[in-house]
Amino acid sequence: MLILGLESSCDETAVALVNDAGDIRANLVLSQLAEHRPYGGVVPEIAARSHLDHLDGLIVKALEEAGVGFDDLHGVAATLGPGLIGGVLVAATTGKAIAAARGLPFVAVNHLEGHALTARLTDRLAFPYLLLLVSGGHCQLLAVEGVGRYRRYGGTIDDAVGEAFDKTAKLLGLDYPGGPAVERAARTGDASRFALPRPLKGRPGCDFSFSGLKTAVRQQVQQLGALSSQDRADLAASFQAAVAEVLVDRTRNALVRFRADTGQPGPLVVAGGVAANGSLRQALTVLTEAEGTELVAPPAKLCTDNAAMIAWAGVERLRLGQRDSLDARARPRWPLEELDTPTPELEVAL
Incomplete structure (x- = not known):
């Protein structure tokens, strides 16, 4: 099961391809440090426009790096929050568009859950x-x-x-x-x-x-x-x-x-x-x-914002039976305590 992950919640535009065996087939991150450095912090509008300019190109590069095409995907996972809402919307709408065009399941990922589950990807950690x-x-x-x-x-x-x-x-x-x-x-x-x-x-x-x-x-x-x-x-x-x-x-x-x-x-x-x-x-x-x-x-590269963690969170939820509708809304705030729990009886062992 190969999942495309998209992340644009702050000032990194990121795309990754991860499978359910935990193999990271591609993990690209485009930083915006040069664009925000003159201001000493992230400017939301600049961040959103940069995501819009670069996300499509990064997706093409990630597919090329992994040696796969859209036909090889089994799902799309995108960050829908929390984060700077203008930026969040870029990955959210792009992910939904790919899922709709290719008939793929879509997973709305909480950015914090991506961080929370990264140790399951890197260290096969049990709950x-x-x-x-x-x-x-x-x-x-x-x-x-x-x-x-x-x-x-x-x-x-x-x-x-x-x-x-x-x-x-x-x-x-x-x-x-x-x-x-x-x-x-x-x-x-x-x-x-x-x-x-x-x-x-x-x-x-x-x-x-x-x-x-x-x-x-x-x-x-x-x-x-x-x-x-x-x-x-x-x-x-x-x-x-x-x-x-x-x-x-x-x-x-x-x-x-x-x-x-x-x-x-x-x-x-x-x-x-x-x-x-x-x-x-x-x-x-x-x-x-x-x-x-x-x-x-x-x-360290998986501690800072990246799309491999988003793709992996998509893997975790897809194999528990979760599929999100394409009208799932992006959220600037989304506490982890508000997340739903997928159906546990559908879980497939790591």
């Missing part, structure tokens, strides 16, 4: 597992109990962690995108130089807060005035260390709750763009070793 989903727009801890079955333990009460990375990079005068820029700067920095806050650390629950940390970085920048390269490196390292401590603290609470709910210690899956951060992965590895479980972190 249940605990998920730390960290990206530019999302920061959540969830028990993943099955396709369409998510129990939310906590989330951010203000800014997502990826947004905090981007804003910190801008304050420090670093390059865009902010996450990789902060990580690069932090490599030569002293993480102990600045006593930045650890919001909510040590408190009960699994929620996150990053707005106060971001404000503390701004205050340090204002106090320093003109920043030297070492100032930037030290602030980046101090910020990154604070983020890692907060994420580890909240995730530890979630592991305790997950064990109580399921009788299992884990595993812990980390997904989303921020999951590509090496310092965070190392901190979570130390945590899971101490808690007697394992950390599952997909390859």
Whole structure:
């Protein structure tokens, strides 16, 4: 079963072909970094127009790379949310058009579920597992109990962690995108130089807060005035260390709750763009070793936005019997808790 996956929810135009054996036959991602860099962030209208300009060409290239044609497809999966609605509509309408023209089943994929199920593609992970989903727009801890079955333990009460990375990079005068820029700067920095806050650390629950940390970085920048390269490196390292401590603290609470709910210690899956951060992965590895479980972190190229995860989510839902109508609506907001669960008796083993 070969599925075409389409993704355009933010600033990456992506196309992939994945089969139900977990083989990624093609996985193309066209970044828009150059288009958005002058603005220091994603401009929705520019993103949508770029998706429209490039998606068709990427589909042709992906089919050529995989050595297949439209007649070889068994279904089409496209992101229908959450995301920037103008961009979401590009993949959604293109996917529906291909499905209609070729008489193929169509699957409306939740972008967050794509991240949530990636470990099933890369590591053949069985349900249940605990998920730390960290990206530019999302920061959540969830028990993943099955396709369409998510129990939310906590989330951010203000800014997502990826947004905090981007804003910190801008304050420090670093390059865009902010996450990789902060990580690069932090490599030569002293993480102990600045006593930045650890919001909510040590408190009960699994929620996150990053707005106060971001404000503390701004205050340090204002106090320093003109920043030297070492100032930037030290602030980046101090910020990154604070983020890692907060994420580890909240995730530890979630592991305790997950064990109580399921009788299992884990595993812990980390997904989303921020999951590509090496310092965070190392901190979570130390945590899971101490808690007697394992950390599952997909390859970095499958943590950032991509269409292989969308195609795989389509595989998971198609083999459970799901087919979405072509009038399924795109959504700027689409919490995982609102997803439906396909008919379990139709499931085919991995």
